[in-house]
Structure formats: C-alpha cells, structure tokens
Amino acid sequence: MKPVTGQKTLLSVRHLSVGYESEGKLLPAVEDVHFDLREGEVLGLVGESGCGKTTLMLSLLRLLPVAGRITRGEVRFGGQDLLDLSETEMSQVRWRDIAMIFQGAMNALNPVLPVEQQISEAIRRHDASVSAAQATRRVEELLEMVGITANRKDQYPFQFSGGMRQRVMIAMALACRPQVLIADEPTTALDVMIQAQILELLLELRERLGLAVILVTHDLGVVAEICDTVLVMYGGMTAEYSDVDRVYNHAVHPYTQNLLKAFPDLSQPNARLISIPGYPPRLDALPSGCRFSPRCPAAFERCHQETPGLYTVEEGHTARCFLVEGKV
Numbered sequence: 001m002k003p004v005t006g007q008k009t010l011l012s013v014r015h016l017s018v019g020y021e022s023e024g025k026l027l028p029a030v031e032d033v034h035f036d037l038r039e040g041e042v043l044g045l046v047g048e049s050g051c052g053k054t055t056l057m058l059s060l061l062r063l064l065p066v067a068g069r070i071t072r073g074e075v076r077f078g079g080q081d082l083l084d085l086s087e088t089e090m091s092q093v094r095w096r097d098i099a100m101i102f103q104g105a106m107n108a109l110n111p112v113l114p115v116e117q118q119i120s121e122a123i124r125r126h127d128a129s130v131s132a133a134q135a136t137r138r139v140e141e142l143l144e145m146v147g148i149t150a151n152r153k154d155q156y157p158f159q160f161s162g163g164m165r166q167r168v169m170i171a172m173a174l175a176c177r178p179q180v181l182i183a184d185e186p187t188t189a190l191d192v193m194i195q196a197q198i199l200e201l202l203l204e205l206r207e208r209l210g211l212a213v214i215l216v217t218h219d220l221g222v223v224a225e226i227c228d229t230v231l232v233m234y235g236g237m238t239a240e241y242s243d244v245d246r247v248y249n250h251a252v253h254p255y256t257q258n259l260l261k262a263f264p265d266l267s268q269p270n271a272r273l274i275s276i277p278g279y280p281p282r283l284d285a286l287p288s289g290c291r292f293s294p295r296c297p298a299a300f301e302r303c304h305q306e307t308p309g310l311y312t313v314e315e316g317h318t319a320r321c322f323l324v325e326g327k328v
C-alpha cells in the first residue's frame with residue numbers, strides 16, 4: 001500500500017478526559033488521551049469493549065450523551081480548540097469538517113425515504129444555498145464515489161444489502177466534504193468479503209480525497225490491513241500509541257503484546273479480539289495503580305500502587321507502562 005499520509009496535522013488531541021455522571025459521582029471513561037491525526041492518515045482506535053473508544057470519538061464532536069462530561073483537555077482542529085466553540089460553531093464543524101459514521105448506523109437509515117432524499121437532506125441542512133437540483137447532482141456524484149450506480153438513488157434502504165447500506169452511510173458522511181471521517185465499527189456485522197470491500201473503499205477515498213480516517217474497531221486484523229497508526233486503549237487510557245509497524249512488531253505494553261498474541265494470524269480477515277484472562281475494569285471499581293495491573297503478567301508492586309505516566313519509547317511511540325520508564 002502506498003502511503004499517502006501528508007505532513008499537515010488536522011486534529012490534535014491533548015489530555016482529553018471524559019466522565020459519566022452517575023449517582024452524584026463522575027466515572028472516568030476516558031483519561032488523559034493524546035493523539036494527532038494528519039491529512040490522509042488512517043488511525044486505528046482499538047481495545048476491548050468498554051475501554052472508551054466510542055466515548056472518545058463522541059467527545060471529539062461534542063456529542064456525548066447527557067451524562068457525559070469533558071473534564072479536561074484540548075481538541076485542536078484548524079487552529080482552534082473545538083472544546084471552546086459555541087454550540088452553533090460546533091454544529092458547523094460536524095459534517096463539514098469532521099463527519100462520523102456511528103456504530104450500527106447502516107441500520108438506522110430511514111426506511112420510508114429513498115436514499116437520495118436522505119443524503120440530499122444532509123447536504124441542504126448544512127448548506128442552505130444548495131438548490132434541490134444541485135443536491136441531486138451531488139447525491140449522484142457521492143453514490144458513484146462509494147461504488148453505487150447513481151440510478152439507484154430512488155431506491156429505499158431495504159432494497160440495498162448491508163454492505164451497500166454501509167456505502168450509503170459513507171456517502172452521506174462525505175456529503176459536506178469533511179476532512180476527517182470517524183467510522184465506529186463500520187464493518188461489524190458484515191460478512192468477510194463485504195468487510196474487505198468497505199475497507200478498500202475507505203482506502204480509495206483517503207487516496208482520492210486526502211481524507212483522514214479514524215477507524216474504531218475490535219479487529220486487529222483490520223487495523224493491520226489498513227491503518228497507518230494505532231492507538232490501543234485500555235480502561236479509558238492510552239496503553240500504547242505509534243505507527244502500525246512498531247505496534248505490531250515492537251509492542252512494549254504487556255496489554256498490546258497480549259492482544260497481539262490473542263490474534264495468531266493477523267492476515268486472516270475477521271480476526272476478533274479473543275480473551276486475555278480476566279476482565280476489563282468497571283468504571284465504578286477501577287483498580288489502584290495501572291488499570292491493567294490485575295491482568296498484567298508483567299506487573300510488579302509499583303504497578304498496583306501508582307498510575308504510570310505516558311512514556312516515550314522513541315519519537316512517535318508512547319506507552320503507559322513502567323516497563324518503558326527506565327528504557328528511555
């Protein structure tokens with residue numbers, strides 16, 4: 001695969017922390033997460049269920065559920081901190097600059113409207129100056145871009161297969177020409193062949209449009225296949241963050257190492273996370289020290305007492321683990 005990643009950083013996230021209010025307490029779902037996303041980059045966000053992937057993505061767009069609170073951090077995009085914008089300004093950023101395909105969204109298309117109407121509504125909601133005829137032309141262009149012939153625009157969602165509905169969702173997300181696309185588990189529930197086609201489409205789009213993509217997934221096989229960089233999360237925190245090659249071949253965090261061991265053959269599509277002994281922590285019962293320490297085969301006394309910082313392994317490679325601390 002030819003790297004198309006540009007040098008320009010589009011999105012820069014620093015110290016991002018998010019909690020959910022519950023019974024008068026704030027439960028920390030995401031804590032002190034950092035990452036950068038460059039033009040044309042595909043970043044894989046990976047970790048077991050409940051580690052905070054969706055919460056992190058929803059906070060970038062400030063679309064958290066009512067109980068959600070961003071408690072700290074910066075989300076810099078185009079020279080501004082999105083966390084400082086008014087709600088009106090933020091609504092301009094959504095779709096136009098950063099678009100998200102939500103988990104399960106392909107099943108959330110309106111069943112009683114033809115796809116053209118659904119996509120053109122998205123276009124005209126964000127740009128009132130677009131005429132109905134212009135919107136139709138744009139819908140045709142978008143459908144072709146995602147590999148659907150334009151003459152299917154009058155069809156209803158039930159007339160499309162799962163993979164085709166996911167293509168429609170991608171077309172809709174691209175309606176306002178965003179620079180960043182967040183795709184939350186876009187291939188879950190699709191069969192293996194179709195998954196591969198959707199991933200191929202995302203790669204094509206980044207090449208054609210310079211689109212940067214954040215791909216949220218449980219699937220390390222998918223990450224190995226299409227991502228440039230990987231952020232491995234555990235218990236709401238970054239476990240390890242680097243380019244794909246270093247994460248797959250030189251992982252330093254015992255959690256990443258165990259995840260990789262749980263995937264004997266990454267070249268196999270549909271390789272799902274299988275178990276590392278034990279369970280991820282509950283937000284209301286976090287262990288003291290490193291959140292992975294109760295399951296970590298390499299844990300020593302300090303790991304159970306103190307939370308490790310985010311240490312630099314080498315430039316562009318960080319890990320939250322005491323094992324790295326002494327090696328820098």
Ligand SMILES: Nc1ncnc2c1ncn2[C@@H]1O[C@H](COP(=O)(O)OP(=O)(O)OP(=O)(O)O)[C@@H](O)[C@H]1O
Nearest residue numbers: 020029048049050051052053054055056065067283
């Ligand atoms: N609306 C909410 N109120 C309270 N807690 C929540 C809410 N949404 C998520 N959580 C909790 O926040 C933590 C992170 O959840 P999140 O959905 O972000 O994880 P995830 O990694 O995306 O999981 P999955 O892979 O299953 O989608 C979990 O412990 C979850 O129970």
